[in-house]
Amino acid sequence: MATFGNLSDRLAETFKNLRTKGKLSAADVDGTVREIRRALLDADVALDVVKEFTGKVRERALGDEVSKALNPAQQVVRIVNEELVEILGGQQRRLEFAKKPPTIIMLAGLQGAGKTTLAGKLAKWLAKDGHTPVLVAADLQRPNAVTQLQVVGQQAGVAVFAPEPGNGVGNPVQVARDGVKFAQQKMHDVVIVDTAGRLGVDADMMKQASDIRAAIGPDEVLFVIDAMIGQDAVATAKAFQDGVDFTGVVLTKLDGDARGGAALSVASITGRPIMFASTGESLDDFEPFHPDRMASRILDLGDILTLIEQAQGAFDEDEARKMAEKFSTDTFTLDDFLGQMQQLRNMGSIKKMMSMLPGAGAMKQQLENFDEREIVRTEAIIQSMTKAERTTPKLLNGSRRLRIARGAGSTVTEVNQLVQRFEQAAKMMKTVAKGGMPNIPGMGPMAGAGLGGNRGKQQPKKKGSKSGNPARRAAENAALASGEKPAGAIAAGGTGFGLGGGKPVAGKTGGPTEDEMAALQKMLGR
């Protein structure tokens, strides 16, 4: 109890003990289960869910499955992973839109859960998808909640329907009803109704919420819950289920260090899926929730799939193809290096991305120390070079380097380091490109090498090769090395990261999404 780690850390610790053993005895299982129980309770998973969970794990761990296994630790990881996915609500679900617009979405939850902010995020997200949402200010309770929604709506660039000033004035049921009418008249295809925060024990307020629900007949009622909530999540969730019968759950403040244990069990206790996760204060920090991915995050496998998706979203396919060509023909220049780095930045905060990598739990400290401005500095150095220098780095003699250092406001040492890194990268990429074996060789050294600021710069290359190179390689080498298959594009990414983290947990994670897990497992080489 001395170290107050989060669920990830605790389970990792548990499994470390387990991994040192050759095989699993009944006493081992009991010990492990006790640790898991403790870890889950520390992570605020509801007691009932913990009991059910540990019961299942114990039963399965003591069954045939484990005693026949080659590596018991891997087996337990797999069991825990599978059970976690089940707790987290099995499959993900998307928003259901009404057949006849407008689609009505109602938000409900405790005070301070983050409903108003979430309304803005959801609206922005929907607007990005080509919808025309309108926010309805039906929180007339909290002082200036209406004003806050107006500001949020403005930031998100969506319309806000706020006929009442709030602060206790006006009838929220009426506002909600009028809001839907307003949307019909103005042709908004989605209506998001923000309601006042209320306690599960407040009968009057719950009645009001159910009145609002009855008045507008929403297609989705989203229960917004703070990831930091404790055991009370169960009582509150049940109260809201009885009161407004929500259809989905949104988990907020996941950017904190709470694992959201109790909130996760809400899904299993109420049988409603967690649909979205909110991960920061900016309106863009919002994503669909993936139960299976969350489970591997808890197990510290890293949120590999989310990461890959983000990387691919930001990475331009054509660009990648060109890059692959450059690697193989040895014409990779500092300009390309820079280009890749800039693309990487599009992917959003590197820190955030790195924290999704497997094994990041252990690297947290280093992540904290990592300075994103390092990339900016590298950019500055490259931009201080002439065109000729960028295409043929061999030109860079002492006096040129001095000039560049001055221009970029850095030192010659830094310039030297950059050039060195670039050369290594170019060489590595060339090997990779010729070899047909995607990223794995590159990744190893990468991950091992950089603890400090250097990481940032090296990463861009990886990204590039991951997305682009494997696909191209695969195409070219299809005839020869068909063993790896084009699937490499996705798998390769995962692999690299897996190796990077060098995290132990890996192993047989067969469970929920067979294909992905199988690929991952292969990558991890276990």
Place this chain on the structure above:
Amino acid sequence: MAERTSWSLSGALRGMFTKQTIDDDTWDDLEDALIQADFGPAVTDAIVAELRAKVARYHTTDPVDLQRMLREGIEERLARHDPTLTLSARPAVVLVVGVNGVGKTTTIGKFAKFLRGYDRSVLIGAADTFRAAAVEQLATWAERAGADIVRPQAHGQDPASVAFQTVQKAMNEGIEIVLIDTAGRLQTKGGLMDELTKIRRVIEKQTPIAEVLLVLDATTGQNGLAQAEAFIEHAGVTGLVLTKLDGSAKGGFVLAVQEKTGIPIKLVGQGEGINDLTGFTPHVFAQQLVG
């Protein structure tokens, strides 16, 4: 199991205390009840072990004794620290900090009213310049409480400068108590936590800070401890405020927070009304909790 009508643990405990004798089920029920009240596994184990020892020592089998011991045990743990607010400095500057959505702004409104009730002059500084409409929300509370407010001149102004201006105004005008609202921040955000340190530093250039109150939401689970540790490190917290106790959450984690950090609970918020804030009394708290 999840009784929703009462804040007290009594519902969860009623079953065990109506039994004739203490048996294994009693202990299991007790453990479950404590865990469900968010005491956390460590504190729960400690309390249960302590009670087991006491029960063995006094050779009692009566659950009523056990209930009394539980109440006394919790009260004793809570009473180890002094819950009195020190507001004798003039001006007495109170900085209010916490994560997002725990009720900082509401607490300030209620606290201002509370102080106005004792006829103290109060000035509120709206240093939450980040969240949309936070200043307006605070202004509404200030008006209700009959307190003056210092607003930022522009949206997104450096909160430290708002704090500075507030304290300056209080000193110039001889206002007795200054309450400063800050933006909610998750304890994991290094940059934002540093901002708090800066606000503190800037205020202290003019006058010592009387109290730094960390607002904790009773519905929070074990993460509350991580919150407290981070805020103590960066903001030098001197007291805790426990809010939203009018819900079904018991806020058991504060016991762990108080024990681990040595920072006492000083105020308790129990509703959205302006008068729903009271000082913290260990005896009353334990009594209500255990029933």
